[in-house]
Amino acid sequence: DIQMTQSPSSLSASVGDRVTITCQASQDISNYLNWYQQKPGKAPKLLIYDASNLETGVPSRFSGSGSGTDFTFTISSLQPEDIATYYCQQYDNLPLGYTFGQGTKLEIK
Amino acid sequence: QVQLQESGPGLVKPSQTLSLTCTVSGGSISSGSYYWSWIRQPAGKGLEWIGRIYTSGSTNYNPSLKSRVTISVDTSKNQFSLKLSSVTAADTAVYYCARARREVTLDYWGQGTLVTVSS
Numbered sequence: 001d002i003q004m005t006q007s008p009s010s011l012s013a014s015v016g017d018r019v020t021i022t023c024q025a026s027q028d029i030s031n032y033l034n035w036y037q038q039k040p041g042k043a044p045k046l047l048i049y050d051a052s053n054l055e056t057g058v059p060s061r062f063s064g065s066g067s068g069t070d071f072t073f074t075i076s077s078l079q080p081e082d083i084a085t086y087y088c089q090q091y092d093n094l095p096l097g098y099t100f101g102q103g104t105k106l107e108i109k
Numbered sequence: 110q111v112q113l114q115e116s117g118p119g120l121v122k123p124s125q126t127l128s129l130t131c132t133v134s135g136g137s138i139s140s141g142s143y144y145w146s147w148i149r150q151p152a153g154k155g156l157e158w159i160g161r162i163y164t165s166g167s168t169n170y171n172p173s174l175k176s177r178v179t180i181s182v183d184t185s186k187n188q189f190s191l192k193l194s195s196v197t198a199a200d201t202a203v204y205y206c207a208r209a210r211r212e213v214t215l216d217y218w219g220q221g222t223l224v225t226v227s228s
Contacts, residue, residue, distance in 0.1 A: 032213050043205055043218035044156065055216070087156060091213040095172050098146070098158040098215065 002026050002092045006101030014109045019075040021104045023088035028068050032091045035064055035073045038103075039084045047086075048073065083108055111135040113206050113219035121200075121226050127193040131206030131219055132186070139164050139184045144209040147180060147191045149202040150221075157202075161209065162189055196226045 003026040013019050023033065031051040036044035046055045048064035051071055061076045075082055088101040117129035131145070138145065146161040160170035162180045170178045174193070182189040193200060203221040210216050 034214050036215075043207075043221050044215070045218070046214065046216050049214045049216075089156075089215065094169050095175070097161065097169060097171060098148075098209075100156040100158075103155050 001096055002029060002090060002099065004088060004090055004099055004101045006088050006104060008104060009102060010105045010107070012107045012109045013078050015078055015080060017078045019078050019082075019106065021073040021086055021088075023066075023071045023073070023101050025069045025071075025090060029090050029092070031067045033064075033066065033071045034089045035062075036087045036089060037082075037084045038087065044087060078106075078108075080108060082106065111208065111217045113208065113217055115204060115206050115219045115222040117222060117224070119223055119225060121196055121224060122228050123197055123226055124195055127191070127196050127200060127204075127224055127226070129191045129204055129206075129222065129224070130188050131190070132188050133208075134187070137184075138182065138187045138189065142211075144212055145180075145182070145189045146207045146209055146215065148205045148207055148215075149200075150205070151199075151202040159191065159193075159204075198226050200224070201226045 005024045033051045035048040038044040047058050047062050052064045063074045065072050085103045085105045087103050112134045114132045121127045144161045147159040160180050162168045177194045179192040203223050205221045206219045207215045208217040
């Protein structure tokens with residue numbers, strides 16, 4: 001099984017701050033890594049696909065980078081509406097399918 | 110714009126079978142190369158993939174749930190369904206349906222439905 005280690009598990013930052021979340025895979029997953037935002041009581045929303053591609057309609061302050069085993073998700077300037085939990089997700093060969101990181105809960109200071 | 114909507118009982122008794130349906134609108138479930146998945150999330154916890162069905166009807170399941178899960182598709186109704194048998198309190202969660210494009214990326218999600226397992 002490929003294990004995904006996402007960190008930190010929680011993060012407190014101020015409006016305007018640069019925020020970074022990391023996700024590490026236990027083995028090479030190429031660029032099969034996506035990032036989602038989940039607000040309380042809502043479904044996850046796709047923000048970044050294939051490690052670094054911005055989904056249509058997503059603000060450009062969100063970005064992703066990395067390949068292989070180490071990936072980074074960045075919010076360049078934190079906005080109040082960015083308060084949410086963020087998950088990385090990788091796709092493994094069957095039968096394991098889709099696995100998610102543990103999540104990072106982002107709060108405003 | 111594709112939309113997904115889960116439906117089904119919100120309360121299921123232990124040992125019984127949980128049954129949910131996902132209705133897809135804004136596009137045909139049988140067109141394009143999409144996978145249709147079920148994912149769940151216990152309260153305050155992370156996301157767990159349950160399984161998926163392809164437009165051809167082929168299925169794949171999470172090994173940890175495989176013995177209890179059946180996913181099927183009804184193209185005439187533009188729906189796909191989940192059955193999870195022999196449920197326990199550990200199966201209490203919000204259940205989401207989602208579409209995967211290019212197999213890897215879950216791009217559209219339903220709003221989720223809470224299923225509680227309790228007598």
